């Protein structure tokens with residue numbers, strides 16, 4: 185190996201929004217959840233991470249830049265992902281450039297990583313999900329790793345739990361698993377992005393500011409103090425997951441909307457049941473919920489499902505293009521962006537919102 189070369193790979197990974205939420209870990213280091221969860225992967229055109237990973241004998245240490253600013257890789261999560269992926273690295277040869285990296289070289293070579301989110305970071309739109317999925321995927325490509333998406337998802341999981349679900353498009357389930365070493369806690373695709381093509385997503389960015397309580401510390405406090413979380417994990421989610429899988433399989437929007445809204449509301453109820461209570465939604469979020477509930481009731485059948493992650497931003501899933509157009513009209517009238525700083529902006533999904541990762 186000469187000293188003058190650099191080898192690079194770039195990947196793009198969309199974010200995902202849970203319709204059955206992950207909230208609570210049974211193992212903090214391995215990131216093992218207390219319940220299964222289900223999500224929908226979003227259109228990468230609007231919400232995605234782009235990550236370039238580079239390797240060169242000239243690099244003195246592993247370094248990473250996030251949205252143009254250098255961040256520390258010393259946290260356990262980055263270290264765990266890098267270690268797990270390096271373990272699986274294989275020989276790489278680029279004949280054109282005259283580069284050959286042996287399997288063992290990967291332990292000695294250092295990486296430079298540059299990542300960029302095209303949407304707000306740490307604001308409750310799952311930047312950690314797109315971010316860690318993209319990091320693991322890009323490294324796997326660079327290092328010629330053979331593992332399939334589910335196996336890679338178990339590595340991305342160790343960066344951020346929700347990241348394991350971003351390795352696939354469509355609807356994805358994170359199976360909580362039973363093993364202590366986490367080997368069976370991974371994501372599987374339920375249906376691909378073509379299965380339910382009618383759905384249309386509008387995201388109301390109520391605030392793009394960084395949240396006060398990160399998902400990681402919020403769920404830790406909930407596990408320690410909320411009795412509702414125990415009940416939810418043991419009694420509610422197992423049944424709800426089965427019902428959700430059935431609704432998705434049958435493209436049954438009425439059931440899908442009912443389950444999605446109920447699960448978002450229960451997740452935020454768990455946050456309120458935490459001591460001290462965590463408030464991710466704000467007054468605008470609550471008004472959006474009331475508006476959608478009223479409209480759905482007046483239509484006789486649900487037109488739109490709402491769900492909120494750990495932040496005030498509303499993810500609105502409309503049953504089809506017509507419902508989405510009506511929803512947007514209503515939103516722009518009742519919640520005009522930037523009017524009185526109640527709402528920042530809207531991100532509007534394409535008709536084919538569900539695209540493939542990678």
Ligand code: ADP
Pocket residue numbers: 233250299300301304305306307308309310311312313314315316319344397398399400493494495
């Ligand atoms: P969010 O709701 O946006 O997922 P979290 O609190 O779960 O917020 O996670 C935010 C953290 O995720 C960031 O502080 C950073 O450590 C990590 N993160 C975000 N984007 C990326 C990225 N593109 N690459 C790697 N890590 C990222």
Ligand code: DP6
Pocket residue numbers: 201202204205206207215221310312313343344345346347399400401493494
């Ligand atoms: C509300 O995956 O961000 O978005 O595993 O600690 O990194 P860590 O947390 P994270 O939590 C996501 C919580 C959620 C629900 C979900 O995505 O399922």
Ligand code: CO
Pocket residue numbers: 310311312313344346399
């Ligand atoms: Co997150």
